[in-house]
Amino acid sequence: MADNVLWGQYIPSDSVVHRLDPRTKLLSVLAFTFCCLFLTTWGGYAAATVLAGGQLLLSRVPFRTFGRAIKPVLLIVSFTLLYHLLVTREGIESGVFVVWRILLFVSLASLLTLTTKPLELAKGLEQLLKPLSAWGVPVEAMALTVMLAIRFIPTISQELDRMILAQQARGFDIKSASGHRQGMAYLSLVVPLLITTIQRAGQLAMTIDARAYGNGKGRTSYRVLTFSRIDYAAGGLLLACILLILYL
Amino acid sequence: MVYELKDVGVRINGKDILQSVSCTLQKGRWISVIGQAGAGKSTFAQVITGLTPFCTGEYTHNGQSLPGDRRGKRTAVPQAGYVFQFPEQQIFETTVYKELAFALKVKGAAPDKLDEAVKSVMGQLGLPESLLQQNPLQLSGGLKRLVAIASVLIAEPELLILDEPTAGLDPLSRIALLKKLQAWQREKRRTVLFISHQIEDVAEYSDEVMIFTQGRLLAHLEVNELFLRQSKLLEQAGLPLPEPVQLLRWMEAASGRSLEPASCREEDILRLVRPVWQSRGLHHGG
Amino acid sequence: MLVFDQVDYHYRRGVPVLRQLSFTIRQGEFTSIIGGNGSGKSTLAKLMNGLLQPREGQVKLGQLNTLNPEDLRGIRERAGLVFQNPEDQFITTSVHDEVVFGLENLRVPGEQIADRVNEALRAVHMEEYAEAMPHQLSGGQKQRVALAAVIAMKPAILIVDEATSMLDPQGRQSILDVLHSLHRQGMTIIHITHHMEEILSSGRVLLLSRGEIVFDGTPSALFGNVSLAEHSLALPFAVRLHQALGLRAPLCADWKETITGLWSMS
Numbered sequence: 024m025a026d027n028v029l030w031g032q033y034i035p036s037d038s039v040v041h042r043l044d045p046r047t048k049l050l051s052v053l054a055f056t057f058c059c060l061f062l063t064t065w066g067g068y069a070a071a072t073v074l075a076g077g078q079l080l081l082s083r084v085p086f087r088t089f090g091r092a093i094k095p096v097l098l099i100v101s102f103t104l105l106y107h108l109l110v111t112r113e114g115i116e117s118g119v120f121v122v123w124r125i126l127l128f129v130s131l132a133s134l135l136t137l138t139t140k141p142l143e144l145a146k147g148l149e150q151l152l153k154p155l156s157a158w159g160v161p162v163e164a165m166a167l168t169v170m171l172a173i174r175f176i177p178t179i180s181q182e183l184d185r186m187i188l189a190q191q192a193r194g195f196d197i198k199s200a201s202g203h204r205q206g207m208a209y210l211s212l213v214v215p216l217l218i219t220t221i222q223r224a225g226q227l228a229m230t231i232d233a234r235a236y237g238n239g240k241g242r243t244s245y246r247v248l249t250f251s252r253i254d255y256a257a258g259g260l261l262l263a264c265i266l267l268i269l270y271l
Numbered sequence: 272m273v274y275e276l277k278d279v280g281v282r283i284n285g286k287d288i289l290q291s292v293s294c295t296l297q298k299g300r301w302i303s304v305i306g307q308a309g310a311g312k313s314t315f316a317q318v319i320t321g322l323t324p325f326c327t328g329e330y331t332h333n334g335q336s337l338p339g340d341r342r343g344k345r346t347a348v349p350q351a352g353y354v355f356q357f358p359e360q361q362i363f364e365t366t367v368y369k370e371l372a373f374a375l376k377v378k379g380a381a382p383d384k385l386d387e388a389v390k391s392v393m394g395q396l397g398l399p400e401s402l403l404q405q406n407p408l409q410l411s412g413g414l415k416r417l418v419a420i421a422s423v424l425i426a427e428p429e430l431l432i433l434d435e436p437t438a439g440l441d442p443l444s445r446i447a448l449l450k451k452l453q454a455w456q457r458e459k460r461r462t463v464l465f466i467s468h469q470i471e472d473v474a475e476y477s478d479e480v481m482i483f484t485q486g487r488l489l490a491h492l493e494v495n496e497l498f499l500r501q502s503k504l505l506e507q508a509g510l511p512l513p514e515p516v517q518l519l520r521w522m523e524a525a526s527g528r529s530l531e532p533a534s535c536r537e538e539d540i541l542r543l544v545r546p547v548w549q550s551r552g553l554h555h556g557g
Numbered sequence: 558m559l560v561f562d563q564v565d566y567h568y569r570r571g572v573p574v575l576r577q578l579s580f581t582i583r584q585g586e587f588t589s590i591i592g593g594n595g596s597g598k599s600t601l602a603k604l605m606n607g608l609l610q611p612r613e614g615q616v617k618l619g620q621l622n623t624l625n626p627e628d629l630r631g632i633r634e635r636a637g638l639v640f641q642n643p644e645d646q647f648i649t650t651s652v653h654d655e656v657v658f659g660l661e662n663l664r665v666p667g668e669q670i671a672d673r674v675n676e677a678l679r680a681v682h683m684e685e686y687a688e689a690m691p692h693q694l695s696g697g698q699k700q701r702v703a704l705a706a707v708i709a710m711k712p713a714i715l716i717v718d719e720a721t722s723m724l725d726p727q728g729r730q731s732i733l734d735v736l737h738s739l740h741r742q743g744m745t746i747i748h749i750t751h752h753m754e755e756i757l758s759s760g761r762v763l764l765l766s767r768g769e770i771v772f773d774g775t776p777s778a779l780f781g782n783v784s785l786a787e788h789s790l791a792l793p794f795a796v797r798l799h800q801a802l803g804l805r806a807p808l809c810a811d812w813k814e815t816i817t818g819l820w821s822m823s
Contacts, residue, residue: 226645442791
């Protein structure tokens with residue numbers, strides 16, 4: 024309800040990570056993800072974890088907030104682990120590696136959204152993809168879509184929360200229902216959740232149109248993104264670390 | 272049926288939303304809850320229904336004590352129904368029938384009983400039966416609101432909480448809705464907790480008024496006592512006087528007479544003021 | 558400047574929402590459009606800046622026509638629209654960015670944007686909240702941000718579609734004050750509402766009922782000549798008072814002024 028920090032939402036601060044150019048952060052996450060795909064040893068994973076942890080510390084995002092961002096993923100992760108142990112029989116090691124990889128990736132991705140305003144993120148993406156617009160790819164519209172997607176995540180979770188509240192107000196408590204009934208109850212919320220979300224999205228689209236967005240072509244930019252020394256330094260450092268990890 | 276709060280407080284994320292509220296809600300009364308935005312009105316109403324757990328104090332229903340919880344676990348309070356501020360906040364089913372039947376269905380009512388109850392509540396609020404299979408979220412604003420209210424009334428709550436039930440309704444629909452709700456409340460001797468910004472509606476329909484400021488209950492008193500004798504409390508809470516009461520004050524100042532209307536309702540005030548106005552030359556020197 | 562010429566609109570064939578609407582809004586007017594729930598007010602607002610196109614007839618803003626796709630951008634730059642629900646009008650994630658969004662669409666050069674943002678936020682008294690995020694704001698504050706985002710774009714016409722109906726009296730008044738101060742600075746205002754008290758201070762009222770305009774004139778002429786109950790509306794207190802006391806003086810927005818004047822004459 025009166026949660027001031029919402030899942031996956033930007034948290035204002037003045038840390039090094041916050042000040043980085045969004046493009047630097049986007050590229051770093053990309054490089055890091057790539058790096059994770061090639062890791063095969065315990066040592067490699069440990070090093071990657073230290074690297075991710077270091078970035079988390081630098082960002083000064085409170086650990087609790089971060090934990091909350093990761094929480095929803097834990098369920099999926101434990102399923103994956105079980106699947107690996109019971110079905111594929113490839114052994115504990117590969118299962119743990121897969122899970123570790125997911126966790127690393129999710130941590131970095133949420134670090135990105137926690138330290139970057141959606142609008143800046145969209146700008147960064149737009150600039151990175153700019154060359155593609157020569158081939159007719161609607162880069163501006165794609166960037167706006169990404170921003171709206173991030174903005175909508177907390178809205179949808181609030182929406183779900185208020186539906187649960189509305190059911191409780193009429194005598195049905197989904198959280199204390201028994202397993203089978205609880206599953207059914209959550210399923211029955213999917214359709215109305217979609218309907219209200221689509222309605223809100225429609226209204227938002229109307230607002231965007233009314234503010235003369237057009238097709239996004241030729242918009243000026245208030246924030247001119249510039250790589251500063253700190254971006255080169257951070258980017259270089261990270262790349263070096265990643266290469267080192269891969270070498271190991 | 273009595274709901275009783277003693278020194279109840281709510282603290283969320285280190286912020287006091289509600290502080291030491293003590294009150295008794297008696298059966299068969301229309302109790303209005305007023306205050307500026309953020310004064311704690313909605314939180315108070317949610318504590319009464321158990322949708323927001325309280326952290327400190329005591330809460331009893333018919334002498335039975337109800338649990339609070341510091342970590343935010345909710346416990347629904349029996350026999351209390353809550354109509355949210357916006358119908359979109361409350362509607363979650365895909366047809367009007369399912370929406371209305373939900374409260375009874377989770378209690379395990381038989382299908383034929385359900386049909387009967389749905390029909391009866393729709394009749395009470397004047398909803399046409401042609402709506403039954405429609406999607407409630409795609410109805411017009413006014414109908415959506417009626418469906419949201421019907422979905423709560425169907426469970427026959429002893430205590431009905433209405434959070435700004437008329438926001439977004441045009442004037443005639445607003446008056447019609449309030450009259451229907453008042454008829455239901457009087458006929459069945461139920462308690463209504465009415466949260467409203469429309470101070471004129473509060474003066475028109477209430478028996479009692481609770482005024483909140485900054486998370487505290489400033490006063491809880493009879494409606495006529497508040498508007499006719501203690502209107503200073505409204506100023507303290509940063510709230511406007513209803514226009515009929517402003518007229519009354521103006522007329523008292525102009526005529527130099529003290530006027531005692533039968534109630535603070537507009538009809539009674541206008542009836543009292545008319546002769547004073549017509550005889551203005553006689554009382555007034557200039 | 559804004560001309561509706563024989564406009565028809567329907568969402569579904571055979572269920573007309575607006576019928577044969579013809580009227581002209583002149584530059585510098587403060588016009589209120591009133592009507593009950595379902596009278597077609599919001600559809601009318603969306604037709605005004607080309608979010609919807611008429612099925613019959615045409616809507617013109619100066620030389621621009623909402624039926625021409627290439628005119629739409631120009632129309633939306635000149636006619637700003639604020640909607641009813643403050644929750645669904647926040648595109649970005651901070652107050653500042655919200656105002657920036659529209660300015661970028663107008664291709665305002667980056668270095669001018671900061672000034673225009675500050676100016677717009679000052680006009681709605683939200684300059685202290687520039688860095689705030691939407692969930693930290695009240696409904697009235699969000700609505701003022703939506704208003705700022707539109708007025709920063711400096712539209713010639715501002716259309717406000719029931720922007721006050723979800724707000725408390727303080728929030729409502731703050732929006733109305735902004736509208737009147739913009740009007741004094743020369744902006745053309747179209748205020749769509751069903752709060753009768755809000756129309757008393759506007760120069761012109763259009764009454765919309767079941768998709769047709771049934772009245773066009775001054776507020777006092779409206780209360781004198783039209784049976785409002787037939788159109789789901791109620792008389793404001795000032796008018797009920799006039800009737801109860803049998804006053805024959807002209808109606809004015811502030812009833813206290815009227816009776817004070819009359820009392821001292823007796």
